[in-house]
Amino acid sequence: MTRFLVRxxxxxxxxxxxxxxxxxxLARLIPGGEAKAVLGAKSTTAGINRFNRLNGLDQPLYVxxxxxxxxxxxxxxxxxxxxxxxxxxxxxxxxxxxxxxxxGASVLIALVIAIPLGILQVVRRNKPIDYVVTGGSxxxxxxPDFLFGTLLIIWFAFDLHWFPVSPPSDASAWAVFTDxxxxxxxxxxxxxxxxxxxxxxxRSSMMDAMAEDYIRTARAKGAGNHRVxxxxxxxxxxxxxxxxxxxxxxxxxxxxxIVETVFNYPGMGLLTVQSAFNDDIPTVLGTTLVITxxxxxxxxxxxxxxxxxxxxxxxxxx
Amino acid sequence: MTEPDGEGPDPxxxxxEREVPLxxxxxxxxxxxxxxxxxxxxxxxxxxxxxxILRQMGRVFVENKLAVxxxxxxxxxVLFCFVGPHLYTTNQTNSQLVLQDSSxxxxxxxxxxxxxxxxxxxxxxxxxxxxxxxxIVGFASALVATVFGTLYGAISGFFGNWLDSIxxxxxxxxxxxxxxxxxxxxxxxxHQSEVLLIVxxxxxxxxxxARLIRGETLSLRNREYVQAVRVMGGSRSRxxxxxxxxxxxGTIVVFATFQVADSILLLAALGFVGLGVxxxxxxxxxxxxxxxxxxxxxxxxxxxPTGICIVLVVVAFNYVGDALxxxxxxxxxxx
Numbered sequence: 001m002t003r004f005l006v007r008x009x010x011x012x013x014x015x016x017x018x019x020x021x022x023x024x025x026l027a028r029l030i031p032g033g034e035a036k037a038v039l040g041a042k043s044t045t046a047g048i049n050r051f052n053r054l055n056g057l058d059q060p061l062y063v064x065x066x067x068x069x070x071x072x073x074x075x076x077x078x079x080x081x082x083x084x085x086x087x088x089x090x091x092x093x094x095x096x097x098x099x100x101x102x103x104g105a106s107v108l109i110a111l112v113i114a115i116p117l118g119i120l121q122v123v124r125r126n127k128p129i130d131y132v133v134t135g136g137s138x139x140x141x142x143x144p145d146f147l148f149g150t151l152l153i154i155w156f157a158f159d160l161h162w163f164p165v166s167p168p169s170d171a172s173a174w175a176v177f178t179d180x181x182x183x184x185x186x187x188x189x190x191x192x193x194x195x196x197x198x199x200x201x202x203r204s205s206m207m208d209a210m211a212e213d214y215i216r217t218a219r220a221k222g223a224g225n226h227r228v229x230x231x232x233x234x235x236x237x238x239x240x241x242x243x244x245x246x247x248x249x250x251x252x253x254x255x256x257x258i259v260e261t262v263f264n265y266p267g268m269g270l271l272t273v274q275s276a277f278n279d280d281i282p283t284v285l286g287t288t289l290v291i292t293x294x295x296x297x298x299x300x301x302x303x304x305x306x307x308x309x310x311x312x313x314x315x316x317x318x
Numbered sequence: 319m320t321e322p323d324g325e326g327p328d329p330x331x332x333x334x335e336r337e338v339p340l341x342x343x344x345x346x347x348x349x350x351x352x353x354x355x356x357x358x359x360x361x362x363x364x365x366x367x368x369x370x371i372l373r374q375m376g377r378v379f380v381e382n383k384l385a386v387x388x389x390x391x392x393x394x395x396v397l398f399c400f401v402g403p404h405l406y407t408t409n410q411t412n413s414q415l416v417l418q419d420s421s422x423x424x425x426x427x428x429x430x431x432x433x434x435x436x437x438x439x440x441x442x443x444x445x446x447x448x449x450x451x452x453x454i455v456g457f458a459s460a461l462v463a464t465v466f467g468t469l470y471g472a473i474s475g476f477f478g479n480w481l482d483s484i485x486x487x488x489x490x491x492x493x494x495x496x497x498x499x500x501x502x503x504x505x506x507x508x509h510q511s512e513v514l515l516i517v518x519x520x521x522x523x524x525x526x527x528a529r530l531i532r533g534e535t536l537s538l539r540n541r542e543y544v545q546a547v548r549v550m551g552g553s554r555s556r557x558x559x560x561x562x563x564x565x566x567x568g569t570i571v572v573f574a575t576f577q578v579a580d581s582i583l584l585l586a587a588l589g590f591v592g593l594g595v596x597x598x599x600x601x602x603x604x605x606x607x608x609x610x611x612x613x614x615x616x617x618x619x620x621x622x623p624t625g626i627c628i629v630l631v632v633v634a635f636n637y638v639g640d641a642l643x644x645x646x647x648x649x650x651x652x653x
Binding site for chain 2 (some may be wrong): 031251
């Protein structure tokens with residue numbers, strides 16, 4: 001297990017350094033240069049030179065990269081947003097916890113719904129309920145999240161007035177516990193696609209588990225249906241689901257960007273979209289970097305859980 | 319030959335491209351693949367013609383009714399968007415002129431079968447007009463992504479060793495960035511035009527074909543006919559270009575089909591957040607987002623037709639991709 005964890009940590013570190021490299025080079029590859037993007041199209045050569053000198057952009061590339069890395073790790077310096085006139089870290093501020101709340105709540109709900117659905121389909125396989133759930137998950141899988149969110153707003157906020165269109169903009173990340181009503185539509189939207197793919201995966205991984213030798217062994221020992229299903233098959237089927245969770249995180253976070261835009265939910269995604277409109281490149285790159293690191297850490301956690309849950313890894317060397 | 323995730327989730331979801339690896343790391347996936355790869359030699363190396371593979375796939379494909387219907391839907395949508403405007407001419411570019419003829423936000427009725435939008439443009443004509451951009455960008459970026467990813471994966475898998483490790487780590491890094499964030503960063507830096515959107519969407523989409531083709535290459539490069547070319551002194555570029563890529567053509571076609579659906583969705587998402595094809599052009603995502611702004615007024619005709627178009631095309635491409643993959647598997651089983 002130690003070897004697995006060390007390897008997984010090294011992988012995560014490589015990815016994080018890689019992402020830092022990407023954001024670094026994207027900032028250097030702005031057409032016309034960073035100085036022009038900040039100072040405007042009418043900036044003078046002298047002004048540009050001065051900006052470059054002040055920000056160390058006249059240094060060789062490797063020096064710049066070192067300073068960039070040092071800034072990130074030593075001072076948590078993610079760059080400066082000239083549009084908001086403050087550091088990108090300050091701009092991001094409260095928004096990261098909000099996105100994490102949204103993603104966390106959706107993943108949790110998706111798991112709580114998808115796992116029983118998958119089991120139900122295996123217990124009642126090739127019965128009407130299996131087909132109904134299969135059809136439903138196809139529907140939600142094909143439905144783009146921006147369209148689904150929009151329809152939910154039209155039906156449940158405008159027509160039925162059951163839920164507000166968007167959470168109040170000053171609500172903190174904790175409001176999900178104090179005022180959950182406002183979070184229902186965004187969380188449902190984000191969870192829907194995830195439930196669709198997770199329940200499909202759960203169904204097939206349950207089916208696979210049921211075909212294994214240890215199930216036959218358990219049955220031969222006289223274990224009842226219930227015990228075989230929940231004691232043996234379910235525990236083994238949950239393990240690959242953790243891998244899928246780790247792998248799906250980038251896609252779910254991507255979905256969060258859409259959901260935040262649809263529901264005007266002030267998280268990292270909405271900030272990115274708004275900054276894109278403002279041509280605020282440092283903020284866009286900063287949010288991309290931060291959200292990616294958060295995603296990588298999330299996937300890492302899922303893999304650690306995986307290692308703990310799977311005795312083949314927990315006890316084996318590799 | 320089996321797929322890397324042969325016993326994985328239901329094939330109908332795009333998990334083909336998701337390549338759920340074995341828990342221990344991708345290294346193991348590959349060795350299993352190599353291990354499972356049959357050593358049967360397809361009839362005479364280079365003469366395994368592209369047409370042969372595709373024709374065999376086609377035969378299985380037409381037996382799948384849903385897929386044939388989906389092809390019909392795609393053909394219809396292409397005709398609708400590109401031929402339609404010639405039969406049903408509407409003004410879609412000049413917003414001043416259009417308001418002289420009709421008014422904004424008209425419900426469906428005489429003269430405007432699907433009503434008009436907030437600028438007075440006829441919605442039916444606008445669906446065709448916006449569909450052009452969506453389909454062009456979808457097809458083109460899928461093509462670019464597939465070509466680049468294929469070459470990248472073939473080179474990575476063929477040369478192996480340290481080059482393979484480096485190239486695949488690059489893929490890992492890009493795959494862990496949530497795609498829409500990267501896409502928006504690119505769009506912010508390189509201002510949008512239709513061509514740039516194609517490039518940018520391709521830039522975030524080449525990773526999966528790169529992985530798939532690398533896996534394919536790893537199993538193909540040890541086949542006897544490839545070794546025979548090597549013994550006869552065939553160059554590396556010849557092996558990749560004439561043997562490895564043509565023999566992976568099935569995988570490539572399947573991926574490209576799924577990718578068209580994904581690219582259309584990515585563009586729709588970009589359009590939805592307001593970063594789609596710049597005016598006066600439009601795309602389905604942008605149209606939907608404009609419709610949503612008016613959703614509170616009950617202008618349903620500005621939302622539902624566009625939404626239905628997006629879902630129809632995306633679902634159709636996914637079904638076609640599924641059917642192609644199934645036919646590819648049948649072909650492999652017959653071999």
